[in-house]
Amino acid sequence: MLQNLKPNYLNSCLYNSSCVLARSTVLSTIHSYSKRGLDVGYKPALVESNNRNVGKNQRQPSNEKRFSMLLPPPNITGELHLGHALTCTIQDALIRWNEKHDLQCLWLPGMDHAGIATQVVVEKNLQKAKKLSRYDLGKDKFLREVWNWKDEKATGIKRNLNELGAHMNWEHEYFTMDEHQSRAVKEAFIRLFEANLIYRDKSLVNWSCALESAISDIEVDNLEINGPTAIEVPGYREKVIFGEMVDVAYKIRGTQEEIIVSTTRPETLLGDVAVAVNPMDGRYSHLKGRSIMLWHPVRQEEIPLIFDESVDPEFGTGAVKITPAHDRYDYDMALKYQLPIVNVITSKGNIEQNFGLFSELPRYNARAKMLNFLANESLLRGTRPHSMVLPICSRSKDIVEFLLKPQWFVRCQNMAQKAKHAVETGELCIIPKVFENEWFRWLDNCHDWCISRQLWWGHQIPAYEVQYGQTSSWIAARSLEEAQQKAQAMHDSAECKVAQDTDVLDTWFSSSLLPFSSLGWPEDTTKLRRYYPLDLMETGHDILFFWVARMVMLGQQLTGRLPFNKVLLHGIICDEFGRKMSKSLGNVIKPEHVIKGASLQQLNKEAESLHQQGILSSAELKKSLSGQRKMFSDGIPECGTDALRFTLCSSNVKNHFINFNVQECHTNKLFFNKIWQATRYTLGCIDRFSVVPSGHLSKDELTEMDRWILSRLSSTIETTQKAMEGFNFHLVTAAWKVFFHNNFCDVYLESTKAHMSSDNASIATNHCLVLQHCLVIGLHNLKIFTPFLAAELLSHLPVVPDLRINYREWTDPALETAIEQLLEICQSIRQAKNECCPPVARKHNPVLHLLPKSESLSNLFQLHIKNIEQLTQCNGVILHTAEDSFANTTFTCQSSATHECNFGIVTDSQVLKAVASRNKKLVKLISELDKLLSIVGSDGYRKSAKASVQQKHLEKIDQLKLQIKEMQNM
Structure with a gap:
């Protein structure tokens, strides 16, 4: 299409005397614009302020069909980020699209209490502002602080969502810890417990010592390091070195032999209960068939040498230490060979008692002491660089430990197979289809789900320990009174003690109930019967298992139905260079930065504020400020909400990663100004020719260009229909950009100027009707992405009597060609x-x-x-x-x-002669200037030439420069 043909039609009309549309006509047209109240240019802030209520469709749908969807609830940890804006924009576009097709729509808004994330950020804020920890406040006062935080942040988040133009059903808003959600969580836990799908057991879990809580896999970041690397660890003044392999000798009892094991965690040597080798490893074949015992140098006791085929003979020396209390593989080995389990590290990250000189030391201080101990005992065989993956808690930045803790688990295998079967049979559709393999991989290897967290903020687990004599057992109940009744029924009304577990539930547990709990479950509400299951679940692909799969599993188990029939997964927002957005990199762009604009100073101030709140360390702040200077040296220009929405949907949202470029956003703002100016031109023409709005256009009365633009409009509408059905929003935005920018503004509108005169009143009137139709129909389609712009312009344009014209009858491929x-x-x-x-x-x-x-x-x-x-x-x-x-x-x-x-x-030959003459004179002047500059620039001239001569030469140089500049501007 005509990409580079972009005449500025207003300027060309005003300043080009040979233009068909006379200057006086354009001036009168512009005057009529101002009478209609449409500003001279597109100003996003003003447009959004004037059209803040572009929300719900006021017309009552006549269609009995419905469309329901749930907004993935933002965490109450702070303001919305671009990932939220992407989700919100996609879902809002879908809601507006379905409303446009007369469906009854329900879009459920809500917010998530985000147990760990919220507790961490409130604790950091307390520590920074008041120098207090949660323990200083106590549980009750701390929870009041969290609720205050929630009230403040929820207000801001709701405001941000409204500013994005999202028209949700706020009358159905929920919070994952409100009274109803709390009731639903208890009911779900009890039903699963009574179905023997929830149990309590002691097992290895991801543990954050800084939080003193178990954490989920999604809260573990894996940091790859190559060789010795100094890492900041919470609670340590100096950085800790990781990326070293230590070789340690275990003496074989009764011989002079030794077996060398390699480890990256020498402090866990305290918990070694065996050494394992592969039975096929020739280095140890002479020890097979014998009961070989090794001497543990710290605990002063024997540990066995075992032979197991799972040991990798290529790793290190081929001999591995078995520390079952702190490693998943080792734990399985201990169960297999009935080995004892020795706990080494406490929940706070210190060494357990009864380890002599190592007792109660912080774990990484114990590491250094262990290396000295081994060296003194002549058991240290060397230290070498080693590449490794270090698990880090994304919330606390602590190094994750594997600790053996009593926790609550959900049995997932049977539910996982049902969820897998739903996709295999097509009952549940995952879009894009490529994620089906990820779905099957996760569910085929679905371990039991640890749902307990050792936090203060969250749903307290509705499980009660019943102590009867010397025995204890667990029951699930909705209240202490109900638990006491159940306990007494179990023990024939005998005296027993009942106490609720102090742990809280994993946040994912409550959020996995949302498709039905937000509609009133466990009560049989009208809303639940009407809108469940949801028609679509739209979210990021990074939580396909952690949220989507669990919603499916719990939905099938607790309601007997899939919670939704389709899943649309979008990619992760990155910066323009493809880097994940991170506060520490300084490349984070917030929606409000793009909407309102932000100076570099403002961005720096926000980073410094994060540091003051304790969210960014000093090193991270320095890195962040440096990143902001590189990426946003001139700040971020004001683009407006519509440009942000349009840009987010201009990428294929189904890609794994979506690179966001602020400059593209600003370009789209200029594109909207082009539509704005086209509307002003159209309004002026309608006024001038007193055109009456009409829903009817006759082909016989239209020019070829009229019919061409209507054919292009028809083709664009058809492209939109197909693309929206396939969730290909980028094809929709591209189609309307081509239509409005290239077809309508740059070509058709320009062509109408040839007939906008009283001599061609009939043609001009039809041009006005076509201009009006294209704008009205186009804006009604475009408003799913640009609600504010569309609302403003449509409020000034005449109302087209019937928007539901069959535009396919206007399609003319031959004419378009x-x-x-x-x-x-x-x-x-x-x-x-x-x-x-x-x-x-x-x-x-x-x-x-x-x-x-x-x-x-x-x-x-x-x-x-x-x-x-x-x-x-x-x-x-x-x-x-x-x-x-x-x-x-x-x-x-x-x-x-x-x-x-x-x-x-x-x-014109005279013009060309004049140009040639000017160029010839310009060359002469430039040569004269160069010669003069060469003279005055020499050392001899500056030393010998008189001051008066030098002054005359400088004046001549200034005159030549001025003369050259004037000629170049001719």
Whole structure:
């Protein structure tokens, strides 16, 4: 399409005396714009302020069909980020699209209490602001602080969502710890417990010592390090070195032999209960068949050598230490060979008691002491660089430990197979389909789900320990009173003690109930019957297992139905270089930065505020400020909400990663200004010709350009329909950008100027109707992405009586092909004119000569002579029917537009002579200036020339520079 043909039609009309639309006409048209109240340019902040209520469709849908969806609840940890904006924009576009098709829509909003994340951020804030820990406050006061935090942040989040133009059903808003959600969580836990799907057991879990809590896999970041690397660890003044492999010798009892094991965690040597080798490893074959015992140098006791085929003989020396209390593989080995389990590290990250000189030391201080101990005992065989993956808690930045703790678990295997079967049979559709493999991989290897957390903030687990004599057992109940009744029934009304577990539930547990709990479950509500299951679950692919799969598993188990039939997964927002956005990198862009704009100073101030709150360390702050200077040296320009939404959906959201470029956002703002100016032009024309809005257009009365733009409109609507059905939002935004920018503004609107005069009143009136129709219909389609812009412009445009016109009847592929050919030729001509003709000659609109080589093209040219003149900005078009007349013409430049068309451009010879004369004089002046500069720049001149002579030369240099500048600007 005609990408580079972008005349500024208002300027060309005002300042180009040869333009068909006279200057006086345009001035009167602009005057009529102001009467209608449409500003001279697009100002996002003003438009959004005027149209803040662009929310719910006020018209009551007549369609009985419904569409329901749930907003993945933002965490109450702070403000919205671009990932939230992407989710919100996609879902809002889907809601608006379905409302446009007369469906009854329900879009459920809510917020998540985000147990660990919220507790961490409130603790950091308390520590920074008041120098207090949660233990200083106590549980009750600390929880009041969290609820205050929630109230403050929830207000801001709701405001941010509204600013994004999201029109959710706020009357159905929920919070994952409100009264109803609490009741639903208890009911779900009890039902699963009574179905023997929840149990309590002692097992290895991811443990954050800084939080003193178990954490989920999604809260573990794996840091790859190559060789010795100093890492900051919470609670340690100095950085801790990781990435070293330590070789330690275990003496074989009764011999002079030793077995060397390799470890990256020498402090865990305290908990070694065995050493294992592969039975096929020839280095240890002489020890097979014997009861070999090794001596533990710290605990002063024997541990066995065992042979197991799972040991990798290629790792280190082929001998591995078995520490079952702190390693998953080792734990399985201990169960297999009935080995004892020795706990080494406490929940706070210190060494357990009864380890002599190592007792109660912080774990990494114990590491250094262990290396000294081994060296003194002549058991240290060396230390070498080693590449490894270090698990880090994403919330606390602590190094994750594997600790053996009593926890609550959900049995997942049977539920996982049902969830897998739903996708295999097509009952549940995952989009894009590529994520089905990820779905199957997760569910085939689905371990039991640890749902307990050792926090203060969250749903306290509705499980009660019943102590009866010397025995204890666990029951699930909705309250202490119900638990006591159940306990007494179990023990024939005997005296027993009942106490609720102090742990809270994993946040994912409560959020996994949302598709039905947000609709009133466990009660049988009208809303639940009407809108469950949801029609679509739209979210990021990074939580496909942690949230989506668990919603499916619990939904099938607790309601007997899938919670939704389709899952749409979008990618992760990255910066323009493909890097994940991170506060520490300084590349985080918040929605409000893009909407309102932000200076570099403002961005720096926000980073410093995060440091003051304890969220960023000093090192991270320094890195963040450096990153901001590199990426946003001029700040972030104001783009507005619509430009943000449009840009987010201009990428294929189904890709794994979505690179966000602020400059693209600003470009889209300028694109919207182009539509704005087109609307002003249209309103002026409608006023001038007193056009009455009409829902009817007659093909017989329209020009080819009228019919062409209506065909392009029809094609764009059809593209939109197909793309929206496939969730290909980028194809929709691209289609409307081509239509409005290239087809409507740059071509059709320009072509209408040739007839906007009283001499062509009939044609001009039809042009006005077509302009109006294209804008109204186009904006009604575009508003799913740009609700504020559409609302503002549509409020000024006449109402089209019937928007539901069958636009397919206007589709004309042959006409589109013909006009496309014409536009390509015009583009080639315009490009050649810009390259070959001096600017001064281009301003005098040269004459265009065309030589078509086919009858069809000749007919096309004859029909569109005025359009060609307008689109190429030439001062006339001469159509040649014979090659001789074309060949005998002297051209300023000559070329071929296509194999079917030659063209030439003739400019005023007097203008060209003047240009040549000017250029000749300009060369002479520049040469004179260079010569004079060379003279005054020499050392001899500065030493020997008189001061008066030097002054005259400087004055002459200034005069030459001024004269050259004036001539260059001619």
